[in-house]
Amino acid sequence: MSTRLASGGRLIDRETPIHFLFNGRKFPGYAGDTLASALLGAGQQLMGRSFKYHRPRSVVASGHEEPNALVNLGDGGRFEPNQRATVTELYDGLEARSQNHWPSLEMDIGALNDLAARFLPAGFYYKTFIHPRWAWKHLFEPVIRRSAGLGRAPVERDADRYEHYHTHCDLLIAGGGIAGLQAALVAGRAGLSVLLLEQSPHWGGRSPVDGATIDGAEADDWVKIALQELESLDNVRLRLRCQVAGLYDHGYALAVERLADHQPGAIPPRQRLWRIRARHVLTATGAIERPLAFASNDTPGVMLASAVRDYVVNWGVSPGDRTVIVTNNDDAYRTAIALHEAGLVVPMVVDARPGVGGPLAETVRALGIRVESGKAIAKVLGGKSVGGVAIAAQAGEGAVLETVPCEAVAMSGGWSPVVHLWSHCGGKLIWDEVSALFRPDPARPPTGADGSAMVTPAGSANGALLADAVLADADAQARAAVKALGARLPKSAVPQVETVAEQPLAATWIMPQGAGPALRAKMWLDFQNDVKVSDVQLAAQEGYASVEHAKRYTTLGMATDQGKLSNINGLAVLAGALDQRIPSVGTTTFRPPYTPLTMGTIAGEARGVLFQPLRKTALHSAHEAARADFEPVGQWRRPYCYPRPGEDRQAAVVREVKNTRQAVGLLDASTLGKIIVSGPDAGRFLDMIYTNMMSTLAPGKCRYGLICSENGFLIDDGVVARIDEQTWLCHTTTGGAERIHGHMEDWLQCEWWDWQVHTANVTEQFAQIGVVGPKARLLLETLGGMDVSKEALPFMHWADGRLGGFPVRVYRISFSGELSYEIALPASQGLALWQRLMAAGEELGVMPYGTEALHVMRAEKGFIMIGDETDGTIIPQDLGLSWAVSKKKADFLGKRAQQRSHMTDPDRWKLVGLETLDGSVLPDGAHLPAAGENANGQRNVQGRVTSTYYSPTLDRGIALALVHRGPDRMGEEVPVQDGKGGTVAARIVSPVFFDPKGEKQDV
Amino acid sequence: MLMLTCPYCGIKADETELTPGGEAHLTRFGPEASDEDFESYLFQRKNPKGVHFERWRHAYGCGKWFLAARDTATLEVFGTYPAQSKAPPKRLLTAIRRKRPGWEGWE
Amino acid sequence: MSETYAGYVAVSAARPGGMVTLRADPGNGKVKTALTKLAGALPEQRKLIGAEIAGQPVEIAWMAPDEWLIFCPRDTAADLVAALDKALDGLHHLALDVSDTRLRFDLHGAAVREVLAKLTPADMAALPLAEMRRTRLGQVAAGIWLSAEDRAHVIAFRSVGDYVFTALCHAARPGSEVG
Structure with a gap:
């Protein structure tokens, strides 16, 4: 059993004991603990169950690479699943629960899967659950879903705050171990702006644990001295708990700073996402130790040798009284020494290499520790914890030579540089045969905006594994980066390290190398996704020769840890099974982020009221006061209707339509786009932009116009007013203001740049109020100030003046068919005018109306809506708008396209009205079925409904539709889908349902 | 996430401050054009793996359209220049040829 | 709020202050001369300068090569537009009160x-x-x-x-x- 040592632990503060809950039980720990070290210290080795076989699992690693010790952390609004216990800083009152077990961690029904493991190999699901077909949906999937999956999804709203922070620097250094610190010293002394980010709460990386002596000082002391100098440099910024999570194009990097994860509910934001633009990036991200593949290597108590060392040295935790070391390299001997120094017993060092020698092995032997060369662990004994190991010859098939009782196993299969960031943005790797590792290929780096290398790897991340090599490499790489950035190289020496020479590693992918099927089926490669040596070999045998395919078939490396421990081992096993060299099998591509990040961090401030900008008109507060029911129109919020107490939406809309048709209504039309187009060539320009003629429009008059894309398709419409000889004001749809302004600028800047035209988007300058209905003129006259009679201001004219003291521009335009004035005035005065109109119109029965009443009234008049009657494939000619397409003009945008054969085809669907025979309202988007089937065996259709409403004016359903040769079929009865599987009969009629002669608007 | 320098305001703009506009240096064909010419103008785009000339608008900045020469595979940016250009600047073409020997040219 | x-x-x-947008091409010598005469100076690329136009203190911001935004006392925006129109009379330009x-x-x-x-x-x-x-x-x-x-x-x-x-x-x- 693991336990807390009586002394030691460089990171814990034994004076500050704290308590936490694990699965509801109270445990003690110390400030400075991680959740994993505290659990181990308290003797709680069992931390979870595996994904597929529900095998008992404990912690394997001590860092971000941890595959097993995932917990549900926190509670309520601070609940988060899949948190790695190894990097979860302990705080008083922390609450964690283990995952993936039922009913309890100790007693898990799902573990029956383990007994059936030989029936659950790779691809089992694909092969088994295919037949019978019905069973997947009703039987297999529900059962599998219940037993699969890791943590629980949070239910409550995230209680924390997050933010982003953009910053720029010359050199971003990822990783604050000795390599990162040395690189920062070099670049900082060179005067570059340096950002040094370290993911853990501590500087120095592994070196203090590994016990290097740098420039005559202990590693810890050297780190302190380096930090002192860095902190004195104004041009260097240092951050702990800040992980560079992803590296992207042109020096863009994302880093996650964990500000309050270790102090929940504290004032700072929980996490801050750094969005960094670096001229150059140096990755000093270190290396990760690899497990060894021997039978039952997933038993709780089997850990990485480096992790065992970390727990002993950093947190004063014993992994167990007796720890067997199993290795293929010299580094694990340091763990033997650390355990021995802590007073613990190392019964044996099992070394796969034959004839082990060298200083480290000799030191260990001198401590009285038994070193066995050429040996392997045949299997681990025990279930929920290690009881011992069976020893065999590495060269053999697993015949047990002896059994060594122990409580823990420390394994080391060599080290893999953390090359993720290098790979994120396209850097390639090379296979280093000597150290059996992939490292960045300096010939194929990620490149930046100028085409030169954008990333420099340094230290262990570059394959330099020993402290002296790490510092020499970091210094050299930093100097190269400084030079590439054009700064002057500082004069300083490489720190000198007293180093112990190491013997070469012997690549060991399966232990023992001749292990038979029974053993291989218990050798775990990917602990989190439960992938074993036998699974990868099966994939190879079944023809999955590509690593990308084998990975997906077996799910190797596809868990939340993205295979940090398993990728290389899995690749090597696959290469072995395919009888190929590792580099020719290839590697998988690492994708950002390095470790999963919280959704809240990605969203930053963009949640709640800041989720997206809501555009509000100048009259918004009046609508709120009138309890408007708002609807989104793009980013605008517009009143859909203004329900009165006791009214539902439908009733409100009916009342608003009737009141506008019979008395007077007010509409907030401020969202309509308004673009000023001005200059000597403005008329000529608008003749190109609009399908109809705008240059001939007389000042003082308005004209409805259509805008098409070069494809000929209708993209916007609106009323254009000619202001003076050189100036026009173009109204666009609500959604069209920015788009059409951009469209105009595009053609002006990129095609007709010699034309003298200026545009200005003045949409937001004005509030615009529609005063609509037979009593509209009466209402304006009560305000007084300008003549709004038919004679002074006829239909489709506009005039400037003052109404009730307000400076206004009044347009006689109508989207309802009623007598209508649209009044524009500076936005800051809009609310006052609205309130004045509401007050003055009380006796006339004035009511505001919303977008739905607007839509109903325009449909009654057969006016099209961009986005309802158009969908990006509709030309004006489809909509009966040929009258607004000039035949005289030599050219306009879309003219040539509208000549294409498909556009002039008489078989196109065209706009008509539909009236149901029974008066009912057709469903939105309903199709008009036709006889027969198309080539795909689908029922033929002859049209579709584009707008459909209940018309309060006509007291019946009305609809607009695009119908095959529609205008030629007036009066014909057609079937329309009723949305319930049947059809309803409708008659094809004119799209203008109300006041076809337009008499009401022109009074 | 690209960074491109707007030639009008000299700002090194973040990709999120820009909007893309597709291939640059298209010749517009109008009402008199043949079907072939019009098809090529409207639909045929180069889409090379390598050097590409493209339109960008500094939408969150000065609002101006500009043109960029960029390698679509490596994302190397060779240069940016005003949209009021019938052809890429000679100096830019020389620079691209120096970096990409054997490049087939922009037309 | x-x-x-x-x-x-x-x-x-x-x-709330006054704001006036001005579009004109400073590449046109006459435009540049007229504006310089009116305001004393024009801001360099991206710059914002203080100036005086028609007796009113203003700040002129460079918005684009052919666009400026002029901050002025709120009640003088219309006069400023008029002053700009007068100074640039006959020259292609667009001056608008965009205070709101x-x-x-x-x-x-x-x-x-x-x-x-x-x-x-x-x-x-x-x-x-x-x-x-x-x-x-x-x-x-x-x-x-x-x-x-x-x-x-x-x-x-x-x-x-x-x-x-x-x-x-x-x-x-x-x-x-x-x-």
Whole structure:
């Protein structure tokens, strides 16, 4: 059993004991603990169950690479699943629960899967659950879903705050171990702006644990001295708990700073996402130790040798009284020494290499520790914890030579540089045969905006594994980066390290190398996704020769840890099974982020009221006061209707339509786009932009116009007013203001740049109020100030003046068919005018109306809506708008396209009205079925409904539709889908349902 | 996430401050054009793996359209220049040829 | 919208001022001469300068090579448009009173650059004083400039005023200092 040592632990503060809950039980720990070290210290080795076989699992690693010790952390609004216990800083009152077990961690029904493991190999699901077909949906999937999956999804709203922070620097250094610190010293002394980010709460990386002596000082002391100098440099910024999570194009990097994860509910934001633009990036991200593949290597108590060392040295935790070391390299001997120094017993060092020698092995032997060369662990004994190991010859098939009782196993299969960031943005790797590792290929780096290398790897991340090599490499790489950035190289020496020479590693992918099927089926490669040596070999045998395919078939490396421990081992096993060299099998591509990040961090401030900008008109507060029911129109919020107490939406809309048709209504039309187009060539320009003629429009008059894309398709419409000889004001749809302004600028800047035209988007300058209905003129006259009679201001004219003291521009335009004035005035005065109109119109029965009443009234008049009657494939000619397409003009945008054969085809669907025979309202988007089937065996259709409403004016359903040769079929009865599987009969009629002669608007 | 320098305001703009506009240096064909010419103008785009000339608008900045020469595979940016250009600047073409020997040219 | 938020940088909605947009081509010598004569000087690329037009104190911001935004006392905007139209009479230009188009927010405090950097990809550390940086602020377009090391100003479209103010307050919340 693991336990807390009586002394030691460089990171814990034994004076500050704290308590936490694990699965509801109270445990003690110390400030400075991680959740994993505290659990181990308290003797709680069992931390979870595996994904597929529900095998008992404990912690394997001590860092971000941890595959097993995932917990549900926190509670309520601070609940988060899949948190790695190894990097979860302990705080008083922390609450964690283990995952993936039922009913309890100790007693898990799902573990029956383990007994059936030989029936659950790779691809089992694909092969088994295919037949019978019905069973997947009703039987297999529900059962599998219940037993699969890791943590629980949070239910409550995230209680924390997050933010982003953009910053720029010359050199971003990822990783604050000795390599990162040395690189920062070099670049900082060179005067570059340096950002040094370290993911853990501590500087120095592994070196203090590994016990290097740098420039005559202990590693810890050297780190302190380096930090002192860095902190004195104004041009260097240092951050702990800040992980560079992803590296992207042109020096863009994302880093996650964990500000309050270790102090929940504290004032700072929980996490801050750094969005960094670096001229150059140096990755000093270190290396990760690899497990060894021997039978039952997933038993709780089997850990990485480096992790065992970390727990002993950093947190004063014993992994167990007796720890067997199993290795293929010299580094694990340091763990033997650390355990021995802590007073613990190392019964044996099992070394796969034959004839082990060298200083480290000799030191260990001198401590009285038994070193066995050429040996392997045949299997681990025990279930929920290690009881011992069976020893065999590495060269053999697993015949047990002896059994060594122990409580823990420390394994080391060599080290893999953390090359993720290098790979994120396209850097390639090379296979280093000597150290059996992939490292960045300096010939194929990620490149930046100028085409030169954008990333420099340094230290262990570059394959330099020993402290002296790490510092020499970091210094050299930093100097190269400084030079590439054009700064002057500082004069300083490489720190000198007293180093112990190491013997070469012997690549060991399966232990023992001749292990038979029974053993291989218990050798775990990917602990989190439960992938074993036998699974990868099966994939190879079944023809999955590509690593990308084998990975997906077996799910190797596809868990939340993205295979940090398993990728290389899995690749090597696959290469072995395919009888190929590792580099020719290839590697998988690492994708950002390095470790999963919280959704809240990605969203930053963009949640709640800041989720997206809501555009509000100048009259918004009046609508709120009138309890408007708002609807989104793009980013605008517009009143859909203004329900009165006791009214539902439908009733409100009916009342608003009737009141506008019979008395007077007010509409907030401020969202309509308004673009000023001005200059000597403005008329000529608008003749190109609009399908109809705008240059001939007389000042003082308005004209409805259509805008098409070069494809000929209708993209916007609106009323254009000619202001003076050189100036026009173009109204666009609500959604069209920015788009059409951009469209105009595009053609002006990129095609007709010699034309003298200026545009200005003045949409937001004005509030615009529609005063609509037979009593509209009466209402304006009560305000007084300008003549709004038919004679002074006829239909489709506009005039400037003052109404009730307000400076206004009044347009006689109508989207309802009623007598209508649209009044524009500076936005800051809009609310006052609205309130004045509401007050003055009380006796006339004035009511505001919303977008739905607007839509109903325009449909009654057969006016099209961009986005309802158009969908990006509709030309004006489809909509009966040929009258607004000039035949005289030599050219306009879309003219040539509208000549294409498909556009002039008489078989196109065209706009008509539909009236149901029974008066009912057709469903939105309903199709008009036709006889027969198309080539795909689908029922033929002859049209579709584009707008459909209940018309309060006509007291019946009305609809607009695009119908095959529609205008030629007036009066014909057609079937329309009723949305319930049947059809309803409708008659094809004119799209203008109300006041076809337009008499009401022109009074 | 690209960074491109707007030639009008000299700002090194973040990709999120820009909007893309597709291939640059298209010749517009109008009402008199043949079907072939019009098809090529409207639909045929180069889409090379390598050097590409493209339109960008500094939408969150000065609002101006500009043109960029960029390698679509490596994302190397060779240069940016005003949209009021019938052809890429000679100096830019020389620079691209120096970096990409054997490049087939922009037309 | 509350008037001032006391964050670690103070955020306030500025009192409405006058704004006039001017479009004209300074590449045209006559335009340049006329404008220089009227205002005394024109701002260099991206710059913001103080000037006097028709007896009124104004600030002229470079917005694009052929676009300026002129800040003036609110009640003088119409006169300013008239003065510009007069000075540029016969020359292709467009001058408009856009006082209600945008809202201005003022930030005051030592960390104004840092607070803005939470919302904009622009390099706030490198922005010189009196330089107009048109950029993205959160999810909307904005113009940002510093009149002093501890004073920053933001203009954004009127309809998104609530969004901008709330986003600035979020960024300036005490305890969220980046340092």
